[in-house]
Amino acid sequence: MNQVPTRSESKPDYHWKLEDLFASQAEWDAEYAKVRKQIGEIAAYQGKLKNAAAIAECFALEDDLSLSTERLYVYANMRHHEDMAEGKNQALSEKSKKLSVEVNEALSFITPEILSLSEEQLKSFIQDPSLSRTYKHTLEEMLRQKPHVLSKNEEALLAQVGNISQSPSTIFGMMNNADMKFPKVKNENGEEVELTHGSYIQFLESRDRSVREAAFKAVYDTYGKWRNTLAATLNANVAKNIFYANVRHFPSALEMSLFGDNIPQSVYDNLISTVHEHLPLMHRYMELRKKLLKVDELHMYDLFAPLVEEFDMDIDYNQAKKTVYDALVPLGESYRKTLQSGFEDGWIDVYENQGKRSGAYSWGAYGTHPYVLLNHKDNLNSMFTLAHEMGHAMHSYYSDENQEYRDAQYTIFLAEVASTLNEALLMDYLLNKSTDPKEKMYLLTYYADQFRTTLFRQTMFAEFEKIVHARTEAGESLTPQDLCDIYYDLNVKYYGKDMVVDKEIAMEWARIPHFYTSFYVYKYSTGFSAATSFAKQILDEGQPAVDRYMGFLKSGGSDYPINILKKAGVDMSTPEPIAQAMSVFKDLIEQMEQLTAGR
Structure with missing residues (x-):
């Protein structure tokens, strides 16, 4: 069994090109400084969102601020996902998360302030050319939400209840993931092994029926003991x-x-x-x-x-790419040309390396091509994962290109x-x-x-x-x-x-x-x-x-x-x-x- 390489030992040809987002750390730092400055600028609109011109200006700044924050956040966290044990990118990820929280707080006045206006005013803004051209859907959605938004004091009270409202989910999560312990069960070789959430499905996929039955009963008997809670x-x-x-x-x-x-x-x-x-x-x-x-x-x-x-x-990565490319012929040559670009131009981080985030996802920031993280194995599941995640990526690509x-x-x-x-x-x-x-x-x-x-x-x-x-x-x-x-x-x-x-x-x-x-x-x-x-x-x-x-x-x-x-x-x-x-x-x-x- 081959040892999993470190990030530096893995082949750069199979790495994504995050330089397409930020060419250097200095570029990231400059964008970060710009966002910090804009946080102060957006605050100047608080209490002034009463006419179409002010709202249009505020929305434009909000978009610029949000997009820059998204770019900073996506880059920092994808760098972190390359090797989650690496300290410098851990710190960068945390820095981007804190900035994102600050930005969300700075923008939080916008929707309540606009919703405090009358329904007639909102309808007039939807018809106003300075707003409707770019922000019509946003304003229509605000108008739709208005009957379900409470007064400022009531919303503030509900916000305080937010943490309490998460208690059932938090308690279940702690109980299910931390406190719930299952008994040992015998595997196909008759050896007693630990039964966990992660191994349960593997036991159910066993060819030995007695193993499947034992795991099934052990799991639900354990839950049964906690049924009242x-x-x-x-x-x-x-x-x-x-x-x-x-x-x-x-x-x-x-x-x-x-x-x-x-x-x-x-x-x-x-x-x-x-x-x-x-x-x-x-x-x-x-x-x-x-x-x-x-x-x-x-x-x-x-x-x-x-x-x-x-x-x-047994399907290696190059064969998987070719098979997916051939399978998507029905979607036409334009789609497949973009797909091929995704395969060849640094959209995808392909193989596992030490410390790399597990699983697979498609992610990215508006204005730059999407990215896909894989941990490719040479099997059917991984080929379907490639097709699946590239479907997400292509959806994002065409959405960003056209909206x-x-x-x-x-x-x-x-x-x-x-x-x-x-x-x-x-x-x-x-x-x-x-x-x-x-x-x-x-x-x-x-x-x-x-x-x-x-x-x-x-x-x-x-x-x-x-x-x-x-x-x-x-x-x-x-x-x-x-x-x-x-x-x-x-x-x-x-x-x-x-x-x-x-x-x-x-x-x-x-x-x-x-x-x-x-x-x-x-x-x-x-x-x-x-x-x-x-x-x-x-x-x-x-x-x-x-x-x-x-x-x-x-x-x-x-x-x-x-x-x-x-x-x-x-x-x-x-x-x-x-x-x-x-x-x-x-x-x-x-x-x-x-x-x-x-x-």
Whole structure:
């Protein structure tokens, strides 16, 4: 096994070029000094935002200040991520974080001050040419937020409550990550080994069923011992959400959560109802999984078990780049030319080195090309990660190229669409190219499990959140047993008759961190559905669908996410995109069934 090199030992050809952001430390320092000066300049506008001219000037300075701060922050933290043990860049990262806090504090007066003006004044500013040309969407959003913004004193009081409101999440995090200890379990060799959050999924992916079962029961038995405390913590989080919804004059916690992205509740409800309609496909996949695993009963601990024999796909980085490039032919030559530039011109930091931040991400600052951090391994997962992160990067590139700074940043609701679409096109390409039945089955199960874990499972989570909040808002007090019953019944509904829904799974609600970022998980399902719908349209229709998709990439955050998707041909207020995604899932199952019949 090769030793991981230090940063200085790793090959510069595979490093990103952060010099494109700042050519030298001296350049960074000069920008830092400029920002410190501008913090004082922005303060001069406080109390003066009463006319269009003053607001336009203030917004322009705010944009300049925000962009410079973003550039400083991104550069310092990406330098830090190259080797997180290196002291100089640790200090630079901390310096940029402190500056960012100061800038946010300096800018914090702007929105409340403008919102203190009358609705008539705000509407007149939206029509004023000196503002509407660049800031129309910002002012429209402020006007939309106005009914839910309180008086200055009330907002100050709510701000003070902010730290207290984080208590349920903080307590859960400490308990789940620091205090929760699982018993040791036996691995495939009969050795007793430590069970942790990190190793749990590895145990569930074991080919030895007794290992999977032991890990599954050990985890949920442990959570079960803390069920009363964990239920109290989750209920406290729900109560916190309902408090904020009431105070800010929203009909429900769900509608308050959706308000930020201007998403109608019908989108959330529509996701759940459309997935319900297609649950027979999930049940059919469970039946197939049971057959492929050759078991008399399919249990919850069998969901991550590999369905095919060992199959290694050895794919080095250059081959991964070429395959992704070839797979994205349907997006056209202009897209692929930019993609090639990303591959060759210092966008990507490719390989692991000592101290490098783990995982993968796409990041950057407006005005400079995006960047991608990888820790590439020569396997299928890493190739999909490359396609995924470059999808994010291309979305940012086209948004920045076509939008002003303020309108370039797209929302989380849209963020996973471009990345997941690239994965969908890559999978389609690999499946069409594959002639080895074993390889094809490996790819099909890989993709089918993405549908299971992203579209179905995250929707089930979303439904659980909706039920729990609605029942609490109706005045019910949910006991630990109530939470377990709700969660268990959802598993029965989603997995169907071919699944033995083990009693232990009733405690799974207690280990889902996303339930403390309430009503967030549905975005995984909608993003996956929208991306799969886009991919299907592009493969079926060709250029007209590509043109619509490129329009989506170029829109950034210039409109509300539902409107941006709708213009591009994906209307999430209807069942159609989810139904299109389900048709792809159905095709995968049929291909798997054909291969299985041929065995």
